[in-house]
Amino acid sequence: MLAQNSRIQYPSDMDQQNALDAFSALSQETRLAVFRLLVTAGPEGMTSGEIGDRLKVRQNTMSTNLGILLKAGLVRRVRDGRNVRYHADHSGISGLLGFLLEDCCGGNPDLCQPIIRQLSCT
Secondary structure, eight states, rough: OOOOTTTOSSSSSSOOOHHHHHHHHTTSSHHHHHHHHHHHHHHOOOOOHHHHHHOOHHHHHHHHHHHHHHHTTTTTEEETEEEEEEEHHHHHHHHHHHHTTTOGGGOOGGGGGHHHHHOOOO
């Protein structure tokens, strides 16, 4: 249990600018759909072609949107032979959620612990 007025530590160096970049990335319809699709895809992830096919988005448009999500720290990519697979970046997601909840509960972080435990990916 955290003492009152103690700071909650999160698994990232998320700051205000990083949070703004993440929200900016998610504020576009296609990128939000890509992000949600990758969260549901789980550990297998998806190739950009699979994502584009599923969302009916052209490859060049998909590449641009994936690049923005990568830069925002919300997705990651892994080479898989000749393909590149994209995955939701749980560290980035946790960092963003932690940033949002950092000062919650009127300075009494103990009150936030149940929701933080529920949101935790670990």
